[in-house]
Every structure is written in structure tokens, then in C-alpha cells.
Amino acid sequence: MRIIIVGTAYPYRGGLAAYSERLAREYMNEGHEVEIITFTLQYPSFLFPGKTQYSSEQQPADLKITRMINTLNPLSWIRTGKAIRRKNADKVIFCYWMAFVAPAFGTVARYARGGNAKMIGLIHNMIPHEPTVLDRIFPPYFVSAMDGFVAMAESVVGDINSFDKGLKPKRVSPHPVYDHYGEKPDRSLAAMKLGLHEQQNYILFFGFIRQYKGLDLLIEAFADERLRRFPVKLIIAGEFYENPEPYLQLIHRLKLEAFVELRTRFIADKDVSNYFALADLVAQPYRSATQSGVSQIAYHYENPMLVTDVGGLAEIVPHNKVGYVVDVDVKKIADALVDFYANGRSGEFINNIREEKKKYAWSKMTATLNSI
Numbered sequence: 001m002r003i004i005i006v007g008t009a010y011p012y013r014g015g016l017a018a019y020s021e022r023l024a025r026e027y028m029n030e031g032h033e034v035e036i037i038t039f040t041l042q043y044p045s046f047l048f049p050g051k052t053q054y055s056s057e058q059q060p061a062d063l064k065i066t067r068m069i070n071t072l073n074p075l076s077w078i079r080t081g082k083a084i085r086r087k088n089a090d091k092v093i094f095c096y097w098m099a100f101v102a103p104a105f106g107t108v109a110r111y112a113r114g115g116n117a118k119m120i121g122l123i124h125n126m127i128p129h130e131p132t133v134l135d136r137i138f139p140p141y142f143v144s145a146m147d148g149f150v151a152m153a154e155s156v157v158g159d160i161n162s163f164d165k166g167l168k169p170k171r172v173s174p175h176p177v178y179d180h181y182g183e184k185p186d187r188s189l190a191a192m193k194l195g196l197h198e199q200q201n202y203i204l205f206f207g208f209i210r211q212y213k214g215l216d217l218l219i220e221a222f223a224d225e226r227l228r229r230f231p232v233k234l235i236i237a238g239e240f241y242e243n244p245e246p247y248l249q250l251i252h253r254l255k256l257e258a259f260v261e262l263r264t265r266f267i268a269d270k271d272v273s274n275y276f277a278l279a280d281l282v283a284q285p286y287r288s289a290t291q292s293g294v295s296q297i298a299y300h301y302e303n304p305m306l307v308t309d310v311g312g313l314a315e316i317v318p319h320n321k322v323g324y325v326v327d328v329d330v331k332k333i334a335d336a337l338v339d340f341y342a343n344g345r346s347g348e349f350i351n352n353i354r355e356e357k358k359k360y361a362w363s364k365m366t367a368t369l370n371s372i
Helices: 015-027 073-087 099-112 139-143 154-164 185-195 216-224 225-230 243-251 269-278 293-301 330-342 346-360 362-370
Strands: 002-006 031-040 065-070 092-097 118-123 148-151 170-172 201-206 232-237 260-263 280-285 305-308 321-328
Touching: 002 015, 015 031, 015 293, 015 330, 015 362, 065 073, 073 099, 092 099, 092 260, 092 362, 099 139, 099 201, 118 154, 139 154, 139 232, 148 362, 154 170, 154 232, 185 269, 201 216, 201 269, 216 232, 216 330, 225 330, 232 269, 269 293, 280 293, 280 330, 293 305, 305 330, 321 330
Parallel strands: 002 031, 002 092, 031 065, 092 118, 118 148, 148 170, 201 232, 201 280, 232 260, 280 305, 305 321
Antiparallel strands: none
16 A cells, blocks of 8 residues: 655654654555655744754654645645645545644645545544643544544544544554664663663653643652652653743752652653663653553553553553552552552563553554554
8 A cells, every 4th residue: 555644753853753653664564655744844933842843863764754734834735735646645644633733634635635545534632631722623624634533542532523423434543552762771771871870769750741741740749758668769751841940849849859860851762761771660640641652662661650540541551450540649649659669569560561562563553544
């Protein structure tokens, strides 16, 4: 088949770009012809909360990536759609994550129609974690242009149905394992590269920081005096996408400076494996979520997880099997952290992770997309 993936990719960085590129490689491994169509302008700078949208890595030599879509220029949407139509693709997969791209993606899909090409929405989030008025205005235009959808959590199907009324085919296929960051390094080597101590226990919060991710809840839970019985520190690894001061003040007020390692910058691909090699437990205390790429990095590196019972997180982290599913509550988070260390749950969870992660192969995602 000839597959076109429309979404974020190099030169942009982050989990969405990594997803599009890994999906392209899976289709290529299966013998298909693949091209990624990405943006000339993804977000105007005033809409992007981080330091930069752009990757500092080398361009992937094995992928065909074409920059065509300017999200602020409707003429580029039309040109892109017509260019895709001339390529005679069998499937055009739109990696959708927010209402801002709905007008562009909806127009591209309409002009791309021709021949037997199926327009498929691969939905990371239908309704974002921090909704705005646009999230009810723009998505219907995108949804109406699709032939079917693949969501990464059951909860997302409900969000799609609020715009589609259940008329078009919808499938669920969980976020596959993020296995592109390399193998797990030796713990002592990872500690040396990060300037941390090999013998120390670590809980890891990983990824960009916004209010909905609940880092403040984790910090408060980590202040629980019961945790001082264990030689454990909290690593916060990721870039602030909002004012860091409330978090820094909270750490200071709770007198946790000696127990928290702040690595609050964008974590380059080459460093990701080192953080997960040191982590005993990966914590995702989110207030809102659909699914999470962080969980799938943890699966790859066989890290037990703590997640909150929101969105689709509980679907992919079975409670007391590969980690913990808890309420969005400081004490419940603290209780789970204490149980993990006091009762030595790591080995049990890791053994279960090795079996559980088989469910999240990329071949299952491509098979689901192909079924539309």
C-alpha cells in the first residue's frame, strides 16, 4: 500500500513527532511505501508555551518527510490536499491532537479525496486536557471529512461520538510501546551520565509540565513523612510549559530541596533511556488524560508505574499488576508510593510488565488502521 501520514514530524520535536515517525517505520517494515506530510508552520510562537518547537537532532535519513502545511494559511491546506490526491495513496492517516489543526486537516482531507484513498483520523485527543471554546467549534469540520477513526482509549471514542453520532467506523488500539529511544543502559552508566547516585532510589516524573499533569499533587505526596524511611528521591525531568514558581515554592515550603532532583528542560532523545534506567517507579499523577506516551516508554524500559484513574490510563496500567491506579488524591498517591517501597513490589510488577507489554506492539496499531 501507499500510505501518507499527516501530522507532526521532524523538524518538530516531542512525543507527537516521535509517534508519527515510529508509525511510518512500522509501515515501512511491513513493506509499504510511506510519506509523512508535516508543517511549515505548526503553531505561531505565541501559542507555544515551551522554549522551542524544533528538534536539535539530525533529520531521520530513513524517512520521507515533506513540509507543506501552514496552519495559518488556508491556501497551503488546499495545495497540500491536491498534492496528496496526485500521489494516489491508499490511506491518508491524520494524526489529530487538538482543535487548532482541525480546519487545516479537514480542508486537506477534502481536497485529497480521489480514487480509493481512505481518510482515517488517528486520534490522540479529541478534546484536549485544557479545553477552550474552539474545541466545540472546529472539530466537526475535521470529523465530517474522515471515513473512520482509530482512538487510543475507549474514553476518546465517546468524545468522537459527540461530533459524529456513531455513524462512522471507530476502533480502539492502545498507544504502542515507545521503543525508539534505544535499549536500557546499565544503571551505573546512566547514573554517571546524569550526575546522580547509583545506590539512590528514584521516583520519576517525566515530560513537559502543565497544571493538568498534577505534579503539585506528586510533590505534596512525596512530602509524606513515611517516605523518609527509604533512600528515595523524586526526579522531575521535563520542560515547564507554565510558570515554574508555584512548584518551586511548594518544594521549598515542604522542605523537600534535598529530596528532589530538578532537570526541568526538554529531555533530548539520547538522554531518555538514562532517566528510565534509574527510575524505580514512573509517576503520572494526572488530573486529566486520555492515554500517555510516558506509560509506553515505561513499558519499554520495564518500569512499574503509578497513574491516576482518569481517562484511559487505567486501561493500560492494570492496578496491582504493573503498578498502581489511584484516585486524584494526595494521600492515595502517597499510600501507593509507601506500599511500593515498604513491600518491595518492584520485582513482581516488572515480571508482569514483561508479559503485559506484548499487547502494545506497533503491528497491532497498523492492523487496526488497516481495518478501517
